Each structure stands twice: as C-alpha cells, then as structure tokens.
C-alpha cells in the first residue's frame with residue numbers, strides 16, 4: 001500500500017494534567033503516515049480520487065485546536081479514529097511530540113499505528 005505523509009504539523013492546544021496546563025495552550029507536533037492506494041489518482045490526475053492531504057490537515061488542526069484532553073494517549077487515539085473514519089484510511093501511524101514537556105529532553109511523546117495496511 002502507498003503512504004501519504006504529513007510531517008511537522010504544529011498545533012496549539014490545551015493538553016496536560018497539571019493546573020497550569022488547563023489554561024495555557026501548548027504546542028504538539030504531529031508526524032502522520034496514512035496508507036492509501038494512489039493508483040486511481042495517478043491514473044486520472046484528479047483530486048477527487050486522491051486522499052487530499054490539505055483536507056486532512058485542516059480537519060486535524062481544527063479538531064486538535066478545539067480539544068482539551070488531559071493525556072497525550074487520549075489525544076493521539078482520537079486523531080487516529082478521526083483519520084480512519086472520516087477519510088477511509090485503512091492504516092495510520094502517528095507520532096505525537098509534546099516538545100518541551102520534560103525539562104532536559106527535547107522530545108517526548110507517543111507513537112501509534114492503527115489498522116491494517
């Protein structure tokens with residue numbers, strides 16, 4: 001299966017378990033890979049047969065900006081569900097980086113894969 005990817009997608013959101021994190025937005029950075037058969041889009045050269053990465057990114061940005069989850073586990077799982085259900089993606093891999101959440105570490109976060117390729 002082919003893969004369409006989005007890398008370094010930075011989004012501001014309320015995320016975290018501590019009091020200060022419930023009022024102050026932080027940045028999460030997403031790297032997303034989505035399995036999708038590109039053959040029809042390649043054959044027709046028509047966006048209606050493609051997984052439109054612009055539409056995917058706009059939907060994810062609007063969802064994450066509006067969310068107020070406590071754990072990164074919950075946020076990443078909901079992003080995966082949204083991508084799979086709304087864009088008919090059979091397999092998705094997401095890296096969520098909550099940069100700066102740990103003093104002394106440049107990166108911290110979660111990587112998940114959901115579905116089958």
Ligand SMILES: Nc1nc2c(c(=O)[nH]1)N=C([C@H](O)[C@@H](O)CO)CN2
Pocket residue numbers: 015016017018021070071072073098101102
């Ligand atoms: N497994 C997790 N551990 C922690 C989380 C989390 O979402 N998942 N969150 C925090 C705090 O919100 C942290 O990001 C603030 O530094 C701590 N551990």
